[in-house]
Amino acid sequence: MYYSDYNRPPEDREPVIETNQFHVYDSEPPKKTKKGGLGKFLAVGLCCAIIGGGVGGGAVWAINRFGGNTATIYEGTRPSAVSLANVDGKTVLSAEEVYASNLESVVGVNGNVTTNVWGQTVKNAVSGSGFVISSNDTASYILTNYHVIDGVTDITVFFADGKSYDATLVGGEEENDIAVLKIDQGNLRPVVLGDSDAINVGEDVYAIGNPLGELTFTFTGGYVSAKDRSVTMSDGTVMNMIQTDTAINSGNSGGPLFDKYGQVVGIVSAKLSSSSSSEASVEGLGFAIPINDVKDMVTSIMENGYVTGKPNVGILMSDVDESAQRYGVPAGSEVLAILDGSCAQTAGLQVGDIITAVGDTTVSSSDALKSAIKDCKAGDSVTFTVYRSGETLTINVVLDEDNQERQDAMNQLSEDYNQQQQQQSQPQQGGNYYYNFPFGNW
Incomplete structure (x- = not known):
């Protein structure tokens, strides 16, 4: 059968x-005859003991359906709170600990933004991010990007706990894209600054910021993709950057980039994105200003309102036109105007001089001239190679300090020069015009 x-x-x-x-x-x-109840009880108990051990302390749910069939669901347990870790520069923190230990130090910077990236009106939209760099009993200082607050009035900063404070601009450095804000609220928790020179390619890094101006206090992570990247910004300024694949978007600018020890090693500043003319999308290319590059500048701004020791020559300058170069005039930076009492005037520079080199560094443009002097300080003596009326000269210049007084004087010199050029551009006898080339002051 x-x-x-x-x-x-x-x-x-x-x-x-x-x-x-x-x-x-x-x-x-035939139905089986029931046997020893005690044995069955012991067997069931043994099974339950095995199941309980496998769950590891989790809960066991038994659901009876359709006349006795049993389905078992296992539910585990875990701690939900993350303790605040001590950021000591020696202990590697988990991603959760990095976020929990630094969240209260990060802010959203509101610069009168009322719409998000989709054009929708939103409450408490932010134009960027920032972080508490120092705090005493009565006030706190916040570091962010200069481009976040450039031209903005009525600046407000928001914290993760919902509190907001009016902020004033202490000072900024546009060329290095940093700005320091101050709020009248003391005893806040500042971040711990790390050593950006010590990070390695492939190391974990994390960002806290406000992407899209609305997704506030978002945490993202990735790797250091490269160090010492020379990145040309939209205004032509060349900056040294940390490259990372950490997700960065509009609204993250000015926020902190943390290393695996929970220390700030960079200021999130830019993201490379695809253009309308590019067929391929660009992802994972974000950049941050190394904190070591701006530590001294930040301290100087907090103490003086500006970066002390920054050099200034006292000239208005412009690139030599390509048409002039066809007739044997060298490429370089042409002196358009000289500030009275400046180091340029003292050294003997003249209007019309073309600066072609600083020391052993060839200068082919005004931006190249700025770059050649970038690492110098006020009081340093530098040698300019100058082309003047067909001759090549060398002139030693002791650099002035670029303080607020000097900036005001250079702005006035620029205004005077512009007015003069506008007057000269009026029709002259014979219908001739003078073309006003773009220039910069320095």
Whole structure:
């Protein structure tokens, strides 16, 4: 008899076969006689003990359905709170600890932004991010990007706990894209600054910021993709940057970039994105200003309102036009105007001089001239190679300090020069015009 005989009519079933080893019945098997209750109890208890051990302390749910069938669901337990870790520069923190230990130090910077990236009106939209760099009993200082607050009035900063404070601009450095804000609220928790020179390519880094101006206090992570990247900004300024694949978007600017120890190693500043003319999308290319590059500048701004020791020559300058170069005039930076009493005037520079080199560094443009002097300080003596009326000269210049007084004087010199050029651009006898080339002051 086969087991399939149970599904056949009785008259079609095979006869009963009886052996000494086992019995097969031509009808449904008889019910088994219940045996020792204690043994069954012990077996069930053993099974429960095994299941309980496998769950590891989790809860066990038994659901009875359809006359006794049982489905078991296992529910685990875990701690939900993350303790605030001590940022000591020696202990590697988990991503959760980096976020929890630094969240209260990060802010959203509101610069009168009322719409998000989709053009929708939103409450408390932010134009960028920032972080508490220092705090005393009565006030706190916040570091952000210069481009976040450039031209902005009525600056407000928001914290993750919902509190907001009016902020004033202490000072900024546009060329290095940093700005320091001050709020009248003391005893806040500042971040711990790390050593950006010590980070390695491939190391974990994290950012806290406000992407899209609305997704506030978002945490993202990635790797250091490269160090010492020379990145040309939209205004032509060349900056040294940390490259990372950490997700960075509009609204993250000015926020902190943390290393695996929970220390700030960079200021999130830019993201390279695809243009309308590019067929391929660009992802994972974000940049941050190394904190070591601006530490001294930030301290100087907090103490003086500006970066002390920054050099200034006292000239208005412009690139030599390409048409002039066809007639043997060298490429370089042409002196358009000189500030009275400046180091340029003292050294003997003249209007019309073309600066072609600083020391051993060739200068082919005004931006190149700025770059050649970038690492110098006020009081340093530098040698300019100058082309003047067909001759090449060398002039030693002791650099002035670029303080607020000097900036005001240079702005006035620029205004005077512009007015003079506008007057000269009026139609002259014979219908001639003078073309006003773009220039910069320095």
